[in-house]
Amino acid sequence: MPIESAAGRVRWTSGAVELLLLADDTAPVRISSLRPAEVQPPSEDLAVNLVELNLTGHGRIHQPPGTRHRTYAAADGLRLVDVAEEKNAAGNEVLVVRQASSDLEVVSRIESWAGTSVLRATTEVINRGIGELTLAYLSSLALAGFGGGLRAGTRIHQARNSWCAELRWQVLSPEQAGLVSILGSGDPKDRFAATSLGSWSSAELLPMGAIETDELTWTWQIEHQGAWLWELGGLKEDLYLQVSGPTDGEHQWRQRLAPGESFTTVPVAVAVTRGGLDDGLRALTSYRRAMRRPQADHSKLPVIFNDYMNCLWGDPTADKLSPLIAAAAEAGAEYFVIDAGWYSDDSGWWDTVGAWEPSKVRFPDGLGVTIKEIQDAGLVPGLWLEPEVVGVRSEIAEQLPPDAFFWRDGRRIAETGRYHLDFRSAAVRKRMDAVVDGLIAQYGIGYFKFDYNINLPGTDALGEAPGAGLLGHNRAYLSWLDDLLDRHPGLVLESCASGGMRLDYAMLERMTLHSTSDQVELLAYAPIAAAAPSAVTPEQGAVWAYPRPVHTPEEASFALVNALLGRIHLSGRPDEMDAEQRIRVAAAVSTYKEYRSLIAQAEPFWPLGLPGWYDDQIALALVADGTALLAVWHRGEGATTVDVPLPGAWRTAEVLFPADLPTTLDLTGDRLGVGLPAGPAARLIRLQH
Structure with missing residues (x-):
């Protein structure tokens, strides 16, 4: 990956992607463009600083640009020291750009991921002065050179996210986002900003975004499970993008640096691709598979039964679990997870959690008897935990030292009956190590569901800013x-x-899989399930499948199809089903096992576009090795034929599940007509070249 440096320009080619920087003795290093190597870059006049940073007390160098995080004096004083290429521990090539001012050293690391069109960026600041400095803003990534980004053809993508209504992608024109050219008046002062507030990284928006032009798309993700910010602003006739973790203005974040101390931003990954948003999301899928921690689960994709959703609802007992264990094994599950409540003598456990010791009321013969029943059925046992909280009525809340908790203004924070634990505390880590290691050693637990049900803006326990x-x-x-x-x-x-x-890849770089939603209604889960591969690889995206005895065959099949292109979280009440209903559940699981190895390598396609929340017709395809797995959902009232444009031409099409319900297929190369009865109706179809 050669670095070409001449006449104030630094050109770095990473696979098929080229990064162009501008560097001279009169200004900070600026980024001019990031695009496929064969695509001509736009005007270099529209470059922006590679790094924007603000120090408390320094401010901006000229008239304030509204709320934009630009033109900070501390960033303006930076000058290039050197540019080099290194190889990191993962074997990836890294472009390292060092800048300095009188009291700062700033190091940008831009990491290339082989086989992808994705770069990952971080920024490190080191205090080289003799006095303390306080960071108030620091960008991880900045981009410019989108090529007339304020024109009507540009599209801005973001994904709304909320409890039980996750993964709702939206598209805006720059004008709809509030960004317009003001022609001869100079650069605008407004911005379009997306941010998270608090410790839920995707409480309102996914930590992602995209800019799509007629030719190229830039798609990014912020790899952090807390607060973040990205902003777009007009730059003459074009746009700039800046992405960061927490900031002072938005998140009460400030970082004090004593002489010699350093701070590194949260990582941000960006893909640049030809085509639209789908292409960018597929590029991020490849990158996510490359950057995460290798785990056997990602290729095996075992089927998980969990006793919570539309089932025991956090009220497990030995007697209630026994028939569920047998039914889960009969259906073909491979893991059995006891969800919330196993540690409490009654249902009022919300504000008493924290001891994580089995209830003797729920398990009078001991939890070990139920765990052995799970193992004897051929299933791996799992348990629910919420490791980052302690209930306000838990005895553990008074046993841990003060530094174990989040504090604000000298008071321990209580949020909805819980105290938030601070994992910087040695006591917290020691206790949770003992809890998890002890449950594994005593019971042979092979699966933990780590939940997290409160959202806090921060803690000032150590005298720092809350963010x-x-x-x-x-x-x-x-x-x-x-x-x-x-x-x-x-x-x-x-x-x-x-x-x-x-839903972020700080967590999912490590965690094996992710629960996509708490949505309890099978019809409302369809758009969430279909959009899930936009934010998480299919083999990590767990979707509830909760057929119940009251469901018709079409409804039960719909609930099962929801999960068949991700990770099956089987639930509902299989123990109360009749023989025909149990056969349907087992058929779905058996079918899934036949093709699940393909899911771990497949690319997602959305033939009808990313789903809208109220769409009657929804489709998701996973494609690999000459095979496409296509899920089609119909939520309308009348019978219909769903016309599905396909990625490429196909020779055969067959319904995999449900095979016993009426369906017509009309395949003509790159289009498939799927005839379905009145909704709810859903089908899983296999296409082959």
Whole structure:
């Protein structure tokens, strides 16, 4: 990957992607473009600083640009020191750009991922002065050179996210986003900003975004499970993008640096691709598979039964679990997870959690008897935990030292009956190590569902700004997960945060799989399930499949199809079903096992576009090795034929599930007509070349 440096330009080619920087003695290093190597870059006049940073007390160099994080004096004083290429521990090539001012050294690391069109960027700041400095803003990534980005053909993509309504992609024109050219008046002062507030990284928006032009698309993700920000602004007739973790203005984040101390931003990955948003999301899929921690689960894709959703609802007992265990084994599940409530004598456990010891009321003969029943049925046992909280009525809340908790203004924070634990505390890590290691040693637990059900803006327990305290905890928690998986490399960890409230690749780089939603209605889950591969690889995206005895065959099949292109989280009430209903569930699971190895390598396609929340017709395809697995959902009232444009031409099409319900298929090369009865109706179809 050669670096070409001449006449104030630095050109770095990474596979098929080319990065162009401008560097001279009169200004900070600027980024001019990031695009496929064969595509001519736009005007270099529209470059922006590679790094924007603000120090408390320094401000901006000229009239304030509204709320934009630009033109900071501290960034303006930077000058290039050197540019070099290194290879990191993962074997990836890294472009290292060093800049300095009188009291700062700033290091940008831009990492290339072989086989992808993705770069990952971080920024490190080192205090080289003699006094303390305080960072108030620091970008991880900046981009310019989109090529007339304010024109009508440009599209801005973001994904709304909320509890039980995750993964709702939206597209805006620059004008709809509030961004227009003001012609001869100079650069505008407004911006379009997307941000998270608090410790749920995707409480309102996914930590992702995209800019799509008629020719290229730039798609990014912020790899952080806490607060983040990306902003777009007009730059004459074009756009700029800046992405960061927490900031002072948005998140009460400030980072004090004593002489010699350093700070590194959260990582941001960006793909640049020809085509539209789909192409960018496929590029990120390849990157996600390359950057995450290798785990056997990602290729085996075992079927998981969990007793919570439309089932026991956090009220398990030995007697209730016994028939479920037998039914789950009969259906073909391979893991059995006891969800919330196993540790409490009654249903009022919300504000008493924290001891994580089995209830003797729920399990009078001991939890071990039920765990053995799971194992004797050929299933791997799992348990639900919420490791980052302690209930306000738990005895553990008074046994841990003060530094174990989040604090604000001298008060321990209570949020909806819970105290938030700070994983920077040695006592917290020691206790949770003992809890998890003890459950594994005593019961042979092979799966933990780590949930997270509160959202806090931060902690000032150590005298820092609240946002800095939250970031410190976030990073300590990731370190704890790393250590846990190092000790137990075969352990399966599910990330859950009231469903999809932490859909990010700081968590999913480590966690085996992710719960996509807490949505209880099968019809409403369809758009969530179909959009899930936009944010998580299909083999990590867990979707609830909860057929119940009250469902018709079409409804039960719809609930099962929801999960058949991701990870099956089987639930509902299979123990109360009749023989015909149990056969349907087992058929879905058996069919899934026939093709699941393909899911782990397949690319996602959305033939009808990324789903809208109220769409009657929805489709998702996974394509690999000459095979396409296509899920089609119909939520309309009348019978219909869904016309599905396909990625490429195909020779054969067959219904895999449900095979016993009426369906017509009309395949003509690159289009498939799927005839379905009145909704709800869903089918899983296999196409082959």
